[in-house]
Amino acid sequence: MKAFRVLSVATAVVTYALVVLGGVVRVSGSGLGCPDWPLCHGHLLPPLSLHAIIEYSHRTTASLTSALVLLTAAVAWLAWRKRRDLVIPATVALGLLIVQVILGAITVRLELPPMIVLAHLATAMALLGAVCVTAVAALTPAPAGAIDRVARRRMLLAASGTYLLLISGSLVVGG
Template sequence: MSRLDRLRERWPVSPRVHAYAAWSALVLFTLIVISGAAVRLTGSGLGCPEWPRCNGTSVTPSNGHAYIEFSNRMITTPVSIAALLCLAFALLRRPYRRDFTVLGALLAVGVLIQAVLGGITVLTGLNPVTVMSHFLLSMATLVVAMTLVWRVVRERSGKPQTPVHDALLVGLTRALTVAGGVVVVVGTAVTASGPYAGGEGTDDTVSRLGIFGDDTFKTVIMVHARVAAVFGVAAVALWLYARIRGARDLSGPLTAVCLCVALTGAIGTLQYHILNYPSWTVWLHVSSVCLTWNALIWSYLAAGRSEHIAAEAEPPPLPREPATV
């Protein structure tokens, strides 16, 4: 018996406790993205201009914007604890599943990389490329957290780990997820080229994304709006197709996607065309994007794999023994 087996015998973790850790990780990984957006939109991105210290003389903050930035750094602590618990509980849970351990390890590694990338972002003066990378890596960790929750829930409910649907429905759902990823990437470019660089509150000059020169902000807004509109129409069309096909297990995730897209679109219209881009609407927009992304990954997982692939993966039937007289 290995040392890990002995630890599992001594401190067994039930699937229920492991599920609590998985859900906590998903919630906390989502919240830290939202809190990070608040740091930038309040102009507090360089409130603590050094890393891992807040400034050259102290680890702790000394003014309002520094407190905002430092508070976001402190949220990393519960996020890290949740990720480590997912890994530890996966190792100790009974029954043991290797894929849960892999997902827990990915969450822990994701936190570490995010911490390092966050430090690089501060040390480079909120370079738009590093800020965009920071946000997109957060989206990747949400994929891992959502996958872990999905598998935990499916196991506890006794349902198949990977659902089976017709090939077209699976392909369209996957394509919708890719399209959603494109919308998110273009959206990061909008923020990176816009007026909220993250240093307004500390009077720091922060460079903006300028791939199209002085018209970058207007250009990426135009591209983002059109891509998002196509994505929204595609989401509604896919929801209708899933209903026609009778894919009831996909109705919930796709309904969530459509509702989140509608909310995000309404906020986008409000911030760009009615209120002239105030910071609080941008924060609401980022928050709704996180919810949309989670719902989209949920839909991807619920789509599963196509029927013919599932049939090919099934082992051939065993030959029947001849009947004996």
């Protein structure tokens, strides 16, 4: 379990870094620093321009995140299949990752349409949430009993409210 704990925490940390880099891409106006996808200006490596390097850093971190999310889900399924508290969020994260990669490509190819940028952010936040839930579950003992229904509802309400606040903030500033 120790190795899975390290893996799941590393996945959460790298995913967080990816979200931060996504924010840097957004505020620096580097979203089209690499105007094509998956290459950058038609090459594997970016040109030596600030916007291209920022966007390429985001893509490189996305590649590392993808590998970690995939590995986390695979290990959860193969080694911890009976721990639904690990398998479910790890599997959700993998599904969200697939959606996120597709949205990232669409975002670049359509030259940053605000609603696609918003969907990309929304999916990133959900992905970060899923990998964090996986990491927290890996760091805690297997649940002995069911979580109190009232507590579960309150947790979901709080998480949903926070998520909506994050997404609405992006919508207000134009995607």
